[in-house]
Amino acid sequence: MNQKIRVRFAPSPTGPLHIGGVRTALYNYLFAKKHGGSMILRIEDTDQTRFVPGAEDYIVEAFRWLNIPFDEGVQTGGAYAPYKQSERKPLYKQYIEELIKKGAAYYAFDTAEELENLRKEYESRKETFIYNAVSRKTLNNSLNLPESAVQEKLASGAPYTIRFKMPENKEISMKDIIRGDITVHSNTLDDKILFKSDGMPTYHLANIVDDHLMEISHVIRGEEWLPSMPLHVLLYEAFEWDAPQFAHLPLLLRPDGNGKLSKRDGDRLGFPVFPLEWTDPKTEEKAHGYREDGYLSEAVINMLALLGWNPGTDKEIFSMEELIEAFSLERVGKSGSKFDVEKAKWFNQQYLRAYDNSTLAQMLTPILEYHQLAGYISESYVEKVVALIKDRVNFVSDFWEQGRFFFLRPESYDPQIIKKRWKDGIGGRIIILSIALDQLHDWDAPIIKDAITEFIQKGELNMGQMMNCLRLLLVGAATGPDLADIMAVLGKMETLLRIREGIKVIEAQQV
Ligand code: GLU
Numbered sequence: 001m002n003q004k005i006r007v008r009f010a011p012s013p014t015g016p017l018h019i020g021g022v023r024t025a026l027y028n029y030l031f032a033k034k035h036g037g038s039m040i041l042r043i044e045d046t047d048q049t050r051f052v053p054g055a056e057d058y059i060v061e062a063f064r065w066l067n068i069p070f071d072e073g074v075q076t077g078g079a080y081a082p083y084k085q086s087e088r089k090p091l092y093k094q095y096i097e098e099l100i101k102k103g104a105a106y107y108a109f110d111t112a113e114e115l116e117n118l119r120k121e122y123e124s125r126k127e128t129f130i131y132n133a134v135s136r137k138t139l140n141n142s143l144n145l146p147e148s149a150v151q152e153k154l155a156s157g158a159p160y161t162i163r164f165k166m167p168e169n170k171e172i173s174m175k176d177i178i179r180g181d182i183t184v185h186s187n188t189l190d191d192k193i194l195f196k197s198d199g200m201p202t203y204h205l206a207n208i209v210d211d212h213l214m215e216i217s218h219v220i221r222g223e224e225w226l227p228s229m230p231l232h233v234l235l236y237e238a239f240e241w242d243a244p245q246f247a248h249l250p251l252l253l254r255p256d257g258n259g260k261l262s263k264r265d266g267d268r269l270g271f272p273v274f275p276l277e278w279t280d281p282k283t284e285e286k287a288h289g290y291r292e293d294g295y296l297s298e299a300v301i302n303m304l305a306l307l308g309w310n311p312g313t314d315k316e317i318f319s320m321e322e323l324i325e326a327f328s329l330e331r332v333g334k335s336g337s338k339f340d341v342e343k344a345k346w347f348n349q350q351y352l353r354a355y356d357n358s359t360l361a362q363m364l365t366p367i368l369e370y371h372q373l374a375g376y377i378s379e380s381y382v383e384k385v386v387a388l389i390k391d392r393v394n395f396v397s398d399f400w401e402q403g404r405f406f407f408l409r410p411e412s413y414d415p416q417i418i419k420k421r422w423k424d425g426i427g428g429r430i431i432i433l434s435i436a437l438d439q440l441h442d443w444d445a446p447i448i449k450d451a452i453t454e455f456i457q458k459g460e461l462n463m464g465q466m467m468n469c470l471r472l473l474l475v476g477a478a479t480g481p482d483l484a485d486i487m488a489v490l491g492k493m494e495t496l497l498r499i500r501e502g503i504k505v506i507e508a509q510q511v
Helices: 019-034 055-066 085-101 112-124 147-155 203-213 223-239 263-269 297-305 320-326 341-354 357-370 379-392 396-406 415-421 426-438 445-458 463-475 483-490 492-510
Strands: 006-009 038-041 105-108 161-164 171-176 180-185 193-196 218-222 245-249
Touching: 006 019, 006 218, 019 038, 019 055, 019 218, 019 245, 019 297, 019 320, 038 055, 055 297, 085 105, 085 161, 085 193, 085 203, 085 223, 105 147, 105 193, 161 223, 171 223, 171 245, 193 203, 203 223, 218 223, 223 245, 297 320, 297 341, 341 379, 357 379, 357 396, 379 396, 379 483, 396 483, 415 463, 426 445, 426 463, 426 492, 445 463, 445 483, 463 483, 463 492, 483 492
Parallel strands: 006 038, 218 245
Antiparallel strands: 105 161, 161 193, 171 180
């Protein structure tokens, strides 16, 4: 490719960024970096009615967390600044005037009320009102009014919109990198509003003008924008500008494949659909985020990369560099990709396991701090704990869920196990075992295991019962990794102490 590659991610700040939007940004980023191009963040905030405070900062923060840097954009700056459409407002006027001059757009003075009445009237006839090449001929617009009347209306400050004059009977032929050749007949399209009398452009106009001025070479965006593509292509034609190349990405689907992944699906099925936690500024309702739910950003990136693109091999774990190297739009599928929660967890587990124990121990620090334990526990101890349970966890928080007994003595003992196993003088036998354990010079898992096995075999004791009760004393429940491993990590003193204390508590409950 000789052309300079410039792509943009252009969200509207209407709320938290959907994970599908994150994937769109990721594909833009991978494509740009693969071709030595630039990635731009443009905020499309022309629709003031949908503006949500905090959304822009949320978007910027999300990409910071995800390690997707922008070469240019809001809060970064760049040669094509400003990158926020509301700050570019004065600029769009000259372009809409150019379209009017060229006869590609016209003033429409129909009020919202008049249009609503028309809509109702059509509905009562079981028809749909569309402002298009047919209906525009009888409506209140500059195509039908004499020039003097138009000028009069404008001078009097009458509210208006400026609409695109959709050509009649035109085959619009387009090319999409993912979907191939597409042809749409112009008679199926309406005269979209491009500009409003408050001086604000609509999405369509601002988007095209900015993509042109920012020299965007490729528009890579979600499939929901495919229906806008004919209008956009016609706008480029009307301006006599070269259009960028288009690539419309397939949707992210619900896990069952029925429809687009929504926030509600996430709530219902227990997974986040947003990168970061989000609190709605109006309702104060909280929505889950991948970051706060304990996902690693690398895992989220890896998972999203493979939801729609396939590398053509079985390889599943990709670093960002590897993704950049392997990515191509040609390998993005046409059909939607089903979101898979288990796969998301699997990716997280893979990345978590790959960390060395010392890094994992550091990741656990905030949790230990939260439980006011951080100052009491050595790093090497935490490292031993994470080494032992890292193969069983999906999230950093699982280290605590599954390993809290390494940090806190049991506060209670599972009554079910007591009822089932605590009988026939078991307490006394475990005391004798603990004396044998106390004699051990070396305290490591194989030695402990041999000592326990020998004790049980010699005494012809019930292995299951002994092990269950020992575990109960150390953990408080029937869970956790191998018992000798637990003892080795806890250390001799703590093990013997828990055994004695536990027996005391349980036997006191027995009488
Ligand atoms: N502002 C649009 C959005 O919110 C951008 C669509 C496009 O990329 O053209 O998704």
